[in-house]
Amino acid sequence: MPDGWSRSLDAEQLADRRSDIDFSIPLPALPRIAPLLARAEGGAQGKASFAREQSLAVVDLTVDAQLTLTCQRCMRPMPWPVASRARIALVGDVDAADAVAPEFETVIAPGGRITVGELVEEELLLALPVVALHARPESCGVLLADGPEEETQKPFAGLADLLKRGP
């Protein structure tokens, strides 16, 4: 079931069956993640383990992913590895989400249906920085001699005009 992550599944049924779903998702296939990537590559691997806790359908989600974001200082690609583990309660609507104990994240499953891809996408969005910046200055292109093109100074740009005018 290579594309199992994209199938719409019944959350209650997954919980009652205590289903385990292993996934390996190409990041460009996730519509809310794809536009954030500096390069259309990378993947998210992990496991979604469903269970029932009291009356709730819950899922233990582990995600390992290697994203490539764009540094907002030098506009160059930067790696952003994600290794997350979350306990998520699947609820039908916003009102139900309010009643969930605080140790759970909540994801709304409209009509009780979810895809593993949506859960992973939600988790990755939570793991992204507000502003992506290279952590180490030496990794950041701004401090290198060949900075981004829009920042490049052209000290000799006016020289041709000067020479043309002559003495």
Ligand SMILES: [Zn+2]
């Ligand atoms: Zn940078």
